[in-house]
Amino acid sequence: xxxxxxxxxxxxxxxxxxxxxxxxxxxxxxxxxxxxxxxxxxxxxxxxxxxxxxxxxxxxxxxxxxxxxxxxxxxxxxxxxxxxxxxxxxxxxxxxxxxxxxxxxxxxxxxxxxxxxxx
Amino acid sequence: xxxxxxxxxxxxxxxxxxxxxxxxxxxxxxxxxxxxxxxxxxxxxxxxxxxxxxxxxxxxxxxxxxxxxxxxxxxxxxxxxxxxxxxxxxxxxxxxxxxxxxxxxxxxxxxxxxxxxxxxxxxxxxxxxxxxxxxxxxxxxxxxxxxxxxxxxxxxxxxxxxxxxxxxxxxxxxxx
Numbered sequence: 282x283x284x285x286x287x288x289x290x291x292x293x294x295x296x297x298x299x300x301x302x303x304x305x306x307x308x309x310x311x312x313x314x315x316x317x318x319x320x321x322x323x324x325x326x327x328x329x330x331x332x333x334x335x336x337x338x339x340x341x342x343x344x345x346x347x348x349x350x351x352x353x354x355x356x357x358x359x360x361x362x363x364x365x366x367x368x369x370x371x372x373x374x375x376x377x378x379x380x381x382x383x384x385x386x387x388x389x390x391x392x393x394x395x396x397x398x399x400x
Numbered sequence: 401x402x403x404x405x406x407x408x409x410x411x412x413x414x415x416x417x418x419x420x421x422x423x424x425x426x427x428x429x430x431x432x433x434x435x436x437x438x439x440x441x442x443x444x445x446x447x448x449x450x451x452x453x454x455x456x457x458x459x460x461x462x463x464x465x466x467x468x469x470x471x472x473x474x475x476x477x478x479x480x481x482x483x484x485x486x487x488x489x490x491x492x493x494x495x496x497x498x499x500x501x502x503x504x505x506x507x508x509x510x511x512x513x514x515x516x517x518x519x520x521x522x523x524x525x526x527x528x529x530x531x532x533x534x535x536x537x538x539x540x541x542x543x544x545x546x547x548x549x550x551x552x553x554x555x556x557x558x559x560x561x562x563x564x565x566x567x568x569x570x571x572x573x574x575x576x
Contacts, residue, residue, distance in 0.1 A: 340424065
């Protein structure tokens, strides 16, 4: 399987890291460190990415066409000339939507079956 | 733009980044170093946690990228299985190697070469003293050419190994 085909099977769950990176970029364009901080904060510390894991994940997502590098710089106020910014691609948005749909379906199913998560 | 001197941690991390495959390093090396600098500058981020993250990276993304570089990305999948499987494999090798070595040592320790394993001279050669049922190291023995009667009126010599101790000077054994 080539790198570009790794996300080719619809219906399969995304990894937690990929999901949170997609979620972070669905709001606005971000650079690597911003993504790293967003993922850690919004997963409540359950997903912690080091710089290596972060850029390995970003590379896979770039290769798969889920995200792309921003060529036009963001607003001058937010721009840091040294950094590379990433944005969500239409395919990435579709994958994120599909993942959220899967989660909603799972929650609905759990509600019907009266399954309760242990805290 | 002014350049400030690199901290020791940044230099160490720079060396670790240099260990990633060249294509990955060329694409993301600078960004990785910049992100590491951002982490060091973050007052809410304890240094121990930063280095723990780096260690996790080395056990995951580092091997994953080298594997991807070697296989052209064929082992990269949607799931984190290759990284997980790789970690398990590395851990298994790290745990199994000393265990296997210990098991071989234990097996050898139970076998007849035990005296060799226990001696302070590991390269000694031993001879079995059948009368006393014990192993005698060659270095405590001396070879003697002793006369022996081959037939009535015919004598020859035979080489005999005799254990030499303070109370036992080397001499040919008497005929039975």
